[in-house]
Amino acid sequence: MKRLDIVQRILEKxxxxxxxxxxxxxxxxxxxxxxxxxxxxxxxxxxxGFGTFIVRKINDRPGRNPKTGEPVLIPAHHTVLFHPSRSLLKASGKPEKK
Incomplete structure (x- = not known):
């Protein structure tokens, strides 16, 4: 679903x-x-009733350059996780994790 689809569905109400x-x-x-x-x-x-967006810090870690195979350090960064609410999980028909 795209942004315009969401706007149109809101306007249909x-x-x-x-x-x-x-x-x-x-x-x-x-x-x-x-x-x-x-x-x-x-x-x-x-x-x-929807969920929580959580900012999580990812520490730096060793990795490999896929082209050369040489070791590289992947720098620390932040990522966003989404945890759906119980009511959203129930509405989607997916079982809750306990």
Missing amino acids: PEYSRYTAKFVGQIFDGILEEISATLENGEDVKIT
């Missing part, structure tokens, strides 16, 4: 039909910008 696609798209973009900015600051984002 009677309570949001009075808004324009441009307005709903701007709100959607604003939400994504805030989530991104919060994650860039190293903070986790919890959306009740």
Whole structure:
């Protein structure tokens, strides 16, 4: 599903039909910008009923250059993990991990 598909589905709901696609798209973009900015600051984002985006630090580690085979050091960096909420897991039909 793409951004435009999400905006269109929102507009199909009677309570949001009075808004324009441009307005709903701007709100959607604003939400994504805030989530991104919060994650860039190293903070986790919890959306009740949906899930939690967690910023995780990955330490540097040894690796290999796949072309030359010589050892290289893969530098430390951050990554984002997503843990779905129980209600999202239940709605998707996937079993919860315990």
